[in-house]
Amino acid sequence: MDEPAYILKGRVIDGTLDAPIARGAVVTQGEEIAWVGEEAALPPRYARPGVQVVDLPGRSILPGLVDGHIHISFGEARSEEELALYTPVEFRTLKAVWNAKKVLQAGVTSAFDAATTFNIAQSVRDAIDSGMFEGPRLAVSGRQLTSHQGLEDSFPNWMEFPPGQAGVLIRSRDELVEQIRYQVKDGVDAIKVSGSNDSFITPDSLDGSAFTYDEYRIVADEAHRLGRMCTVHARSRDAVADAARAGFDVIFHASFIDDEGIDLCLRNGCVIVPTLPLLVNAIEATGGPANPSNAGFQREVDAAIVNLARASRAGVPLVPGSESGWSPVPYGQWHAREMQIFVDDLGLSPGQALHAGTLGATRLFRRFGDRIGKLEAGRHADIIVVDGDPLADIGLLQKPSRFDLILKAGRPVDRTPPAPRRPMHYERHKMFLNGIFHYDQEAGQGVLRR
Numbered sequence: 001m002d003e004p005a006y007i008l009k010g011r012v013i014d015g016t017l018d019a020p021i022a023r024g025a026v027v028t029q030g031e032e033i034a035w036v037g038e039e040a041a042l043p044p045r046y047a048r049p050g051v052q053v054v055d056l057p058g059r060s061i062l063p064g065l066v067d068g069h070i071h072i073s074f075g076e077a078r079s080e081e082e083l084a085l086y087t088p089v090e091f092r093t094l095k096a097v098w099n100a101k102k103v104l105q106a107g108v109t110s111a112f113d114a115a116t117t118f119n120i121a122q123s124v125r126d127a128i129d130s131g132m133f134e135g136p137r138l139a140v141s142g143r144q145l146t147s148h149q150g151l152e153d154s155f156p157n158w159m160e161f162p163p164g165q166a167g168v169l170i171r172s173r174d175e176l177v178e179q180i181r182y183q184v185k186d187g188v189d190a191i192k193v194s195g196s197n198d199s200f201i202t203p204d205s206l207d208g209s210a211f212t213y214d215e216y217r218i219v220a221d222e223a224h225r226l227g228r229m230c231t232v233h234a235r236s237r238d239a240v241a242d243a244a245r246a247g248f249d250v251i252f253h254a255s256f257i258d259d260e261g262i263d264l265c266l267r268n269g270c271v272i273v274p275t276l277p278l279l280v281n282a283i284e285a286t287g288g289p290a291n292p293s294n295a296g297f298q299r300e301v302d303a304a305i306v307n308l309a310r311a312s313r314a315g316v317p318l319v320p321g322s323e324s325g326w327s328p329v330p331y332g333q334w335h336a337r338e339m340q341i342f343v344d345d346l347g348l349s350p351g352q353a354l355h356a357g358t359l360g361a362t363r364l365f366r367r368f369g370d371r372i373g374k375l376e377a378g379r380h381a382d383i384i385v386v387d388g389d390p391l392a393d394i395g396l397l398q399k400p401s402r403f404d405l406i407l408k409a410g411r412p413v414d415r416t417p418p419a420p421r422r423p424m425h426y427e428r429h430k431m432f433l434n435g436i437f438h439y440d441q442e443a444g445q446g447v448l449r450r
Contacts, residue, residue, distance in 0.1 A: 005052060007054065062390070064407075072120070087427060101133070149209075313347070
């Protein structure tokens with residue numbers, strides 16, 4: 001038997017809802033966890049010469065974090081136009097690998113990619129799994145299936161649907177089935193449907209659903225027949241209810257879920273990933289609720305806090321997701337913020353929030369979910385060591401500088417930041433001004449008005 005790589009001694013928070021082990025130990029051997037328990041009960045066979053024993057007073061040992069919603073191919077885009085039109089696919093791919101390292105360095109050892117441009121997420125996943133580059137374990141959905149009323153079809157009808165969009169425009173029920181089979185052939189872990197539009201794109205489009213219940217049922221049946229999860233972007237009440245009734249596994253956002261939707265989620269075992277950091281950060285970055293242009297975002301945040309707190313109290317599982325990939329949530333910086341939101345705004349305890357972002361999130365990962373999210377013998381040695389106690393201050397998880405150690409598969413993660421880069425000419429908002437530069441006759445000068 002190979003020697004264990006580490007014996008970590010400190011406060012052990014194992015990812016379950018059990019009380020932490022105040023004086024615990026975690027033993028890693030190769031890529032796996034070999035033993036977890038009270039330090040006093042550590043089997044003598046592990047305390048042999050050559051084993052790296054690390055005493056961690058005042059530190060917490062916990063599973064690597066799980067982010068339930070990122071977009072590794074989006075490149076921190078500032079607009080739909082920047083995402084869909086400008087950046088070449090080859091550069092997007094290289095940038096995605098570069099950004100994946102930042103995600104891992106934030107203590108996120110597993111993440112769900114919830115829509116990709118082209119097939120970039122699958123390629124990044126495979127490059128990481130093959131050992132070519134460092135990054136989190138990824139489960140990926142392909143380009144999300146959308147209709148004219150769904151997310152991604154945001155350009156005028158006189159334009160063709162841009163191939164750089166993170167979606168595929170579906171025009172018939174036959175195309176729904178064909179596209180699912182096509183994406184499964186391309187190696188996706190899950191199918192994603194755009195069930196509603198988005199206040200970022202069309203501020204007054206949060207009612208209704210982009211597909212009918214029968215169409216959702218077609219997706220759920222075919223995805224499950226082929227052994228894939230089915231997920232849905234659903235902010236509106238109707239989209240949440242129809243997708244949950246049809247048997248979808250994961251609902252992203254669910255901001256306007258009502259009692260019927262909550263009941264359907266409970267009945268059919270749906271998980272909700274809210275991704276509130278995108279909206280909250282966008283509001284904070286642009287003057288807060290006092291800025292009139294943020295009214296739509298604030299309306300959704302206010303509704304989501306009430307509705308998701310009610311869903312959580314009823315027993316619907318919540319999984320934190322950062323939505324990293326858009327400019328308000330850059331890679332490597334906001335991955336634990338939704339756990340903080342769960343505590344501050346949705347009524348979860350720090351222990352419940354941490355559970356949601358570790359073991360509770362594993363249901364999103366069918367390929368390897370039973371090997372992550374918990375400090376337990378036989379699981380991957382994906383571990384972070386935090387200076388302090390996140391059960392007393394969940395905000396510590398938002399500060400990777402407080403992480404003494406990050407292990408993925410038993411190996412220390414290189415904490416050296418990726419080399420800085422300069423933006424390329426096509427990575428920009430293509431606009432003159434964010435407003436109209438009016439001439440004020442009395443002042444005799446120009447005034448920018450939005």
